[in-house]
Every structure is written in C-alpha cells, then in structure tokens.
Amino acid sequence: MQSPKLLRNAQTQHGDASSVDVENIFLHRHMLSTNPTSGGNIVDREESPECVWFPDDADGNPAGSKDPPISMTEEKSETQSKEILPEKRKASSTEGEGHVKKVKLDANGLKTKRPGFSDERYDETSYYFENGLRKVYPYFFTFTTFAKGRWVDEKILDVFVREFRAAPPEEYERSLEAGKLTVNYEKVPKDYKIKHNDLLANVVHRHEVPVTSQPIKIVYMDKDIVVVNKPASIPVHPCGRYRHNTVVFILAKEHNLKNLRTIHRLDRLTSGLLLFGRTAERARELELQIRTRQVQKEYVCRVEGRFPDGIVECNEKIDVVSYKIGVCKVSPKGKDCKTTFKRIGEVGSDSIVLCKPLTGRMHQIRVHLQYLGYPISNDPLYNHEVFGPLKGRGGDIGGITEEQLISNLISIHNAENWLGLEGDQIVSSEIKDGATSTSVVENPINGETAKPVISETPDPSNEATTQTATQTCYEEPDRSFDPKKTTSDPQCSECKINYRDPGTKDLIMYLHAWKYKGVGWEYKTELPDWACNSNIDYDQL
Numbered sequence: 001m002q003s004p005k006l007l008r009n010a011q012t013q014h015g016d017a018s019s020v021d022v023e024n025i026f027l028h029r030h031m032l033s034t035n036p037t038s039g040g041n042i043v044d045r046e047e048s049p050e051c052v053w054f055p056d057d058a059d060g061n062p063a064g065s066k067d068p069p070i071s072m073t074e075e076k077s078e079t080q081s082k083e084i085l086p087e088k089r090k091a092s093s094t095e096g097e098g099h100v101k102k103v104k105l106d107a108n109g110l111k112t113k114r115p116g117f118s119d120e121r122y123d124e125t126s127y128y129f130e131n132g133l134r135k136v137y138p139y140f141f142t143f144t145t146f147a148k149g150r151w152v153d154e155k156i157l158d159v160f161v162r163e164f165r166a167a168p169p170e171e172y173e174r175s176l177e178a179g180k181l182t183v184n185y186e187k188v189p190k191d192y193k194i195k196h197n198d199l200l201a202n203v204v205h206r207h208e209v210p211v212t213s214q215p216i217k218i219v220y221m222d223k224d225i226v227v228v229n230k231p232a233s234i235p236v237h238p239c240g241r242y243r244h245n246t247v248v249f250i251l252a253k254e255h256n257l258k259n260l261r262t263i264h265r266l267d268r269l270t271s272g273l274l275l276f277g278r279t280a281e282r283a284r285e286l287e288l289q290i291r292t293r294q295v296q297k298e299y300v301c302r303v304e305g306r307f308p309d310g311i312v313e314c315n316e317k318i319d320v321v322s323y324k325i326g327v328c329k330v331s332p333k334g335k336d337c338k339t340t341f342k343r344i345g346e347v348g349s350d351s352i353v354l355c356k357p358l359t360g361r362m363h364q365i366r367v368h369l370q371y372l373g374y375p376i377s378n379d380p381l382y383n384h385e386v387f388g389p390l391k392g393r394g395g396d397i398g399g400i401t402e403e404q405l406i407s408n409l410i411s412i413h414n415a416e417n418w419l420g421l422e423g424d425q426i427v428s429s430e431i432k433d434g435a436t437s438t439s440v441v442e443n444p445i446n447g448e449t450a451k452p453v454i455s456e457t458p459d460p461s462n463e464a465t466t467q468t469a470t471q472t473c474y475e476e477p478d479r480s481f482d483p484k485k486t487t488s489d490p491q492c493s494e495c496k497i498n499y500r501d502p503g504t505k506d507l508i509m510y511l512h513a514w515k516y517k518g519v520g521w522e523y524k525t526e527l528p529d530w531a532c533n534s535n536i537d538y539d540q541l
Contacts, residue, residue: 122253125244129479131501133210136244137485138495141206147198156183156200157190167493174491175202205489211245212507218255219525224282225275226257229525232271233507237262247274263287267363269380272299272513273525286518290360295518299355299365300344300531302510303374304383307343307351314339314368316395318361322406327381328363329402330371330395337361339368345536350377352531365511371395376510386412 125139151159160172160181175181176190180203183192194200214231221227228247235242243249251257260276261283277283289295319334321327328334338358345352351374355365366382369375373393375383385391386408388398397405488495512531515524527538 122249122258126485127244127253128481128485129213130481132213133501134213134245134250135210136208138205138207138487138492140203140487140489141243142201142203144199144201147194147196147200149196151194152196153193155190156181156188156192156194159194171491171493178491180204180491205487205492205495206243207241207492207494208243208245209241210502211242216247216250216255217525219273219523222278224279225277225286226251226260227523228274228276230266230271230274230513232269232509232528233502235268236265236274242268251276264290266513267509267511269507269509270511270513271508271528273516273523274513275516275523289518293358295516297357297513298515299357300512300514300527301353301355301365301369302347302350302377302530303353303369304350304377305374306346306349307341307353307374309343312341312372314341314372316368316371318364318367320362321402322409325406325409326362327406327409328361328367329387329392329397329405330367335359335361337364337368339364341369341372344538347530347533352536378505378508378510380509381409384412 125137128135128137157172157176161169172181173190176188179187182188182201183198185201211233212231216231217229219227219229230236230247235246237248238246248260251260260278261280263275263277263283263286266272266274275286277286315338316330317332317334318328318337319331321329336359340356340358342354343351344354357364366376366379370382370392371394375391377383383391387405388396390396510530512528514527515522
C-alpha cells in the first residue's frame, strides 16, 4: 500500500509558510533581475549575489542581449597561458588543465543549446489544459553554473547544502550518487573538492506551476513589434518555478514568435498591455521612450473603499525594502515617484480607479495606493496586516523594523505571489538563439512612420490584424491530458505530491495595464471583467 500523498498549495508548491526558505526566494529574485546598467525609470538593483544557482540559459537574466561570456580562453601555447593565468591556475596539475579544456569545449557546446533559445528547448515539454488552467508536463532540466571563488577547495556536498537550500541535503547526496549532480559532466564523490573553473551541473525533474488557460491575445503586430494582452497569472519570462508557462515561451511555442526583445515587464498577477520588439532597432527606440518618460501609461485597478473625488496625486518616494523578496515601501530615503489617481466608478464598496504612473519604480502603483489607504482589493502583498494594523497606510508598518517586516513576510506569505516587476521596468533583452545579431528596419511602404491606435476589436481593413494567424503560424494546441507525455523520477520529491489547483484568488490581481501612448504610437487593450462591472464610459476618459 502506497503511503498517502501530501496535499500542498499548488500556488506555492513549497508547502506551508514554514517551509518557505530564503534561498528559494533568493533564487526567484535573482532570476527576475533586470539590467543594472539600464537608466531612467528603473529601480537600481544590487548585483546578483554570487551564490545564486541559475539555469544554463539567459532567461533568468533577460536584460543581457548577448551571450554570457565563457570564462575559458581560446587555446594558446603553454607559454602564453603561463603569462596570462593567475598564480593559482599556474599551480594546477596537468590533469586539472585537461578538465578545464574539456569544460571549455562543453560550455561552448551548451552555448548553441541554451534552454529557451532553440527549438530543442521549446520542445522539451508541452502543455495540457485542465480545470481552466494551462499546465506543463513535468520534464528534466539541467541547471549549470561555474564554480565561485569562495567554493574552491570546499566539498561539493557542503557547498550545495549551504548555498542551495531549495532541496534537502539528502537529495543532493542522492543526486551525486546517481550521477545527476556532476562536475565537468563527470560523476564525482560527495567529498569532491571544487576547483577553479569547474562547471557544476544538476539535472532536476522540473514541475511548473499552473497558470490561467486564457489565451494571450495579439493586440497588434507588424514586422517591428508585437503587442499582446497578457492574462493575469502568467509571468513575462522564465523565472523561479516558471519556464514554459511564461509569455515568451507560449508566444514561441504557439504563435511561432521566437526572436522577441522584451521592452518592459508586468507583474505576474497583473494583466494588460505588453510590448515586444521584433527588431533590435525598434526595441531600443521604445525602451528609450519609456526610459526618458515620453510614454504615457494608464492602468485601471479596483481598490478597497470609496476613493476620494477628483485627481489625487502621490509624490511619496519609494524604497526597496528587500531585493531578495522584491518588497517596497514608501520611505524618505527612496527614489522620487509620482502617480496620479482618479476614481472613475464603483463596484459595491470598492472603487474603480484610473492610475497614471509618471515614473517607473517597482510596484509603484501598488505601494502608493497602500500608502494612501486604498490598497488594491486583492493584492496579496500590499493589502495585508503583515504591514501592521493599518496595512501600511501613511507609511505606518506597526512600529516594527524593516528586518522584522521581511521576516514576517517570509513566514506568512508565499513569496512567489509577490515577486515580479511592474510594467514600467525597462529591460533590454533578446529572446533568441545564441549570438547577437543586428536587424535592419525596413521603411514603410508609404515612406511614412505609422501612428497606429489599436484596440483588440479585429478590423478587416487592418492587414496586420487579419493576417495574425498566418504570420504567427498559430495552431490550437491539443488541450487534453495525454498520460504518454508525462514523465516521472523516483528520486523527485514533487512526483510524490498531489498539488491543489490554484483558484481564481490565486491567479488574478485587480490591476490592468490599459493604455500605452508614445511618440507616434498608441496601443490599448480590452478591459478585464472585474473592471467592467460598473457603468463606466471608458471612451470618455
């Protein structure tokens, strides 16, 4: 008789609050990091800690449009090598040098097979649809990283137990014994001491979190840009426990849109307008417009209580409380922020509010609404008493320190419900195969710059709209569960668990990116159901 399976929260897939550890959150935060060199409206971020474990693709850091540099040099003569190598490397044995050369070749081989960048990686698993959710068949995936300096001469098992606490020590020990956790693609004992330039690889059986089965609708598309309406619950790009259940993977797998450049982001639970560049030139142009605040952004949200009449302006500075879990709050030591709000309707005791962020700080709209005392009705983070009896109104967090706030957030919430970037965070990334390339923007047929004002209502006269299906080669996926496609791993702890399907409250937050208007362009989406349950004439706004 099999032992009873443990029922755990499908949204977290980490179990109850006590099982959520900082390292899991640490990993997720790293994989959402943006390019620290980006300027303008971006929240400055500290450099990613060296201890973070990352996959061998660049999806975890989409801000980089180029391949990460391989730390191995081209083959040189022995004399040249001695001249450029640090003293520690000179002392390496001949056997060690042989391993290093092997890593170099294998790493370059990986470069052409980076997960998320090739058809092989897109095809590593597929979707099925169940109970209104898009689900991913579990699949095997390899995480890789080069050895950090502080790991050298330490036992591999000790390093993993200390720095990668996403799995228990016994699981890493089993992985070493089974040859799933390797060094330079070779099996090693648990007391193996890490050397400089070692390439560590860990094969895991990956289970992704379900997202909504609502389709990602194409708002507008031409040769330079793709504009979509992102449903709530779907992350923009691979991060944390999400990979195939992300906008960039779904567009690639189901619409054949594979070479997109991410221009900005939305929080996972936020729905609405999302822009991707199809050419590097157009992507850079739009990024610059957003960074220099030439883009007018309008969001619609639903907040608790009756919001005041007239236009309410909030200029409170916002500071990042923790980069690890991605939480912000109003603080005098923060960065300048400005958001205007206007109540445009009511639903019961809640208000529908039009939001116009004039800067682009992380979680800006959510934090300003919390400060004003009208948090988004179902915000799982900023509408919680973990911020004190007043839920952060007026900056009051109940007299506790920021360190205690972070500790309370970790213990009460599942961090994956909060982590993510608001729509105004700029990135400069290419979701494409291997090395970088340049693209030339063709001139419009009429020789003029188009100025589209697009809605989601199909217009037969709009060639780009009518040919969307043809251009993207979209095919309706097989929605039924196929047991032949599922995989299992006897050493995978998640295979032994039955997860509860997430409900509506786990998938939606009442915040929607409605309109973006830049220099010579304007796009808008249809509104979600929760924003249409009142007599609001949106055309008059």
